[in-house]
Amino acid sequence: MKKDMSIIGVPMDLGQNRRGVDMGPSAMRYAGAIERLQRLQYNVSDLGDIPINRPDGKDDKRDGNLRNLQQVAEGNQALAEMVDQEIGKNRFPLIFGGDHSIAIGSLSGIAKHYKNLGVIWYDAHGDLNCGETSPSGNIHGMPLAVSLGIGHEKLTNMLHYQPKVKPENIVIVGARSLDPGERELIREKGIKVYTMHEIDRIGMTKVMQETIDYLQERTxxxxLSLDLDGLDPSEAPGVGTPVLGGLTYRESHLAMEMLAEADILTSAEFVEVNPILDDKNKTATVAVGLMGSLFGEKLK
Incomplete structure (x- = not known):
């Protein structure tokens, strides 16, 4: 991994309807993310937070069942442009969310620089909905579909190209809550998914080795797009959409350590830390601990 790293905060809370996740970037900084990365000899440049415009609040404005479409699109456009610039400077972009809708901007800025970008989606959810299939209209449940070119053109055509990612270059790890439309899309596109059933059955070591081998061959x-709700709520309580039966802290550290050893990551984001729903900043602290393992921290 590149030692020159750019931190970009995206205080986005408009991709869903629970306030507080906009404080996620601050919570991770407060938990010592920058200092931890600097101790690992990264040259860290914290670019601060992207401004997010708020809706006027008069009503729940929707466009094709998409909540806050205009503001989510504007924030992601700004993120995409900044990520594009940082990769152009040969720097590793590390993005702090915010809700998971920010992956639309992340992947738009990143995928420009690769012919076959691989994506590890570490999450309880598939985030493969669109306006037609979403039960809620929350865009944080749509970024992976958007990156495949499925959804509203204000989102899919960001930076004037689509799709950002090919379905065969995606691996979802930790899934345990998939809507019917998402299951159908996974089958239709042949997306590789490791559900909690499979992780329990074959173990995290095998799951991550298979993931690494699979992506190394084709990308x-x-x-890495890591949603903290991929972990069990007992480990990461400060998330907006907790799902019981998730990944453990130890399994997640193992996964990050294996990614560090494989040295395949070219960008990463940590999302859905909500301090209002948290217990003494526990979830942000977990996120920063996982960053330590991901970026090379070792006990010996």
């Missing part, structure tokens, strides 16, 4: 860069 020229790999983005």
């Amino acid at each position: 020229d860069g790999v983005h």
Whole structure:
């Protein structure tokens, strides 16, 4: 991994309807993310937070069942442009969310630089909905579909190209809550998914080794999109959409350590830390601990 790293905060809370996740970037900084990365000899440049415009609040404005479409699109456009610039400077982009809708901007800025970008989607959810299939209209449940070119053109055509990612270059790890439309899309596109059933059955070591081998064969860069709700709520309580029966802290550290050893990541993001729903900043602290393992921290 590149030692020159750019931190970009995206205080986005408009991709869903629970306030507080906009404080996620601050919570991770407060938990010592920058200092931890600097101790690992990364040259860290914290670029601060992207401004997010708020809706006027008069009513729940929707466009094709998409809540806050305009503001989510504007925030992601700004993120995409900044990520594009940082990769152009040969720097590793590390993005702090915010809700998971920010992956639309992340992947738009990143995928420009690769012919076959791989994506590890570490999450309880598939985030493969669109306006027609979403039960809620929350865009944080749509970023992976958007990156495949499925959804509203204000989102899919960001930076004037689509799709950002090919379905065969995606691996979802930790899934345990998939809507019917998402299951159908996974089958239709042949997306590789490791559900909690499979992780319990074959173990995290095998899951991550298979993931790494699979992506190394077919990609020229790999983005990690880590949603803290991938972990069990007992380990990461400060998330907006907790799902019981998730990944443990130890399994997640193992996964990050294996990614560090494989040295395949070219970008990463940590999302859905909500301090209002948290217990003494526990979830942000977990996120920063996982960053330590991902970026090379070792006990010996």
